[in-house]
Amino acid sequence: MRWKTDSYTGWGRVLSATGDIARPERVSALTSVMNDTPAPAIGMLRSYGDAALNDNGHVIDMTRMDRILGFDKxxxxxxxxxxxxIGTLAKIFAQQGLLPAVMPGTGFATVAGCIANDVHGKNHHQVGTFGQHVESLTLLTPSGRKQIGPSRSKRLFEATVGGLGQTGVIVSAKLRMIPCKGDVIMVTERRADGFDDFIDLLDHSQATYTVGWIDATAKGDALGRGVLEEAETGSGLVPAPKRAKTVPFNAPGWVLAKPIVKAFNAAYYRRVPSAGRTSVKPINDFFFPLDAIHDWNKLYGKRGFYQFQCVVPTDQVDVLREMLGLIADSGLASPLAVLKRMGPGGAGHLSFPIEGYTLAVDFRNRPPARILIGRLEEMTAEAGGRIYFAKDSLASATRVKAMYPQLTDWQDEVAKVDPDGHLKTDLVRRLKLRDAS
Structure with a gap:
């Protein structure tokens, strides 16, 4: 297997790495690489920060190992x-009445990436995280191959799911799909005039899938206003998919200037009638809306962007209100801001979800944004919440360790399978996740 030196970035494009990359196409080639030079795996690089970066080191690009190996009807x-x-699985199986149980916001995410980050979707309040639907997986550690699952090598499984690739390379996995009614989805959109209305809609929604868009520029009585989308799969004529567009160059700074973002958000809010509306869409349009714009991260310019995503417990909802107030007053928010309701927990030691509310907001890479994100992180910690590793670029090692009470359990398992630290990544080093407290 040949190594090629190259540079690569996370999706936010603020942080980058240069190192040697191997791209195996078969298990035999992957095994040879791991025997010779154990290294962490990467996929489609859809983590926003440095979770998949290993500057001045080796990584194994798994994107050529993308086959469907079997299906038990x-x-x-x-x-x-x-x-x-994930998008490939959704496209193939929706027509057969099945979907991946959990799908993140992009269909380009790989199955291994979904496991390594124990991703959540628009139905976490109903079905939990991705890892809770993994029946078993094949893990290639620096010391050899292992078959693990919830009832086989349970501790190692719990360290692998949400474990940021630190236990080995996920070669393959068996996933339990869930039934769907067809390959279209019926989406009901309802406006929330302010924060209290939004929380009330989230708390009382009975829909299988829910997600909320927040106008992060709104202030005063309109603080926290937005649009809640509730959805159910269905069958029928599939609307013609929209042709994907591409952002061909880095957008200039004025594209996301404060007045433009404010005007766009107001228009986006008012596009939904006050009485709400229901429409039928292709499944991908609901689950992966931004995939229709290739390289949309270039809209933030050549300096890239940060995403802050936190979850706070249900009894700390006022903290979210305060966060939205700070964000609106800062004038730094982009149009991309999401609020969702989460159910309890995940499948791994470092799984992000807890029962509560999760807020995700994008910010252009500017010094004031970094200061604001630091304050939001501090508020999250004080509220007993967590930040999401898959989105993080800036967090404090001390605060993060306190957010994850099972960290030492994870560290113990990781130390057994990778005692020499071959699988460390930039995020793991930055947050000192494998260092003793």
Whole structure:
């Protein structure tokens, strides 16, 4: 297997790495690489910060190992290689009445990436995280191959799911799919005039899938206003998919200037009638809306952007209100701001979700944004919440360790399978996750 030196970035494009990359196409080649030079795996690089970066080191690009290996129609269990993309599974199986149980906001995410970050979707309040639907997986550690699952090598499984790739390379996985009614989705949009209305809509929603867009520029009585989307799968004629567009160059700074973002958000809010509306869409349009704009991260300019995502417990909802007030007063927010309701927990030691509310907001890479994100992180910690590793670029090692009470359990398992630290990444080093407290 040949190594090629190259540079790569996370999706936010603020942080980058240069190092040697191997791109195996078969298990035999992957095994040879791990035997010779154990290294962490990367996929489609959809983590926003440095979770998949290993500057001045080696990484294994798993995107060529993307095959569907088997499917049991009777049980709805599909076996895939780690590099298989979630969007591919949704496209193939929706027509057969099945979907991946959990889908993140992009269909380009790989199955292994979804496991390594124990991703959540628009139905976390109903079905939990991705890892809770993994029946078993094949893990290639620096010391050899292991078959693990919730009932086999349970501790190692819990360290692997949400474990940021620190236990080994996820070669393949068996996933339990869930039934769907067809390959279209019926989406109901309702406006919330302010924060209290939004929280009330989230708390009382009975829909299978829910997600909220927040106008992060709104102030005063309109603080926290937005649009709640509730959705159910269905069958029928599929609307013609929109042709994907591409952002061909880095946008100039004025594109996301404060007056433009404010005007766009107001228009986006008012596009939904005050009485609400229901429409039928292709499944991908609801689950992966931004995938229709290739390279949309270039809209933030060549300096890139940060995303802050936190979750706070249900009894700390006023903290979210205060956060939105700070964000609105700063004038730094972009149009991309999301609020969702979460159910309890995840499948791994470092799984992000807790029962509560999760807020995600994008900011252009500017010094005031970094200061604001630091304050939001501090508020999250004080509220007993967490920040999401898949989105993080700036967090404090001390605060993060306090957010994850099972960190030492994770550290113990990681130390067993990778005692020499071959699998460390930039994020793991920055946050000192493998260092003793």
């Amino acid at each position: 009777a049980t709805g269990v599909v076996e895939v290689e780690g590099g298989c993309q």
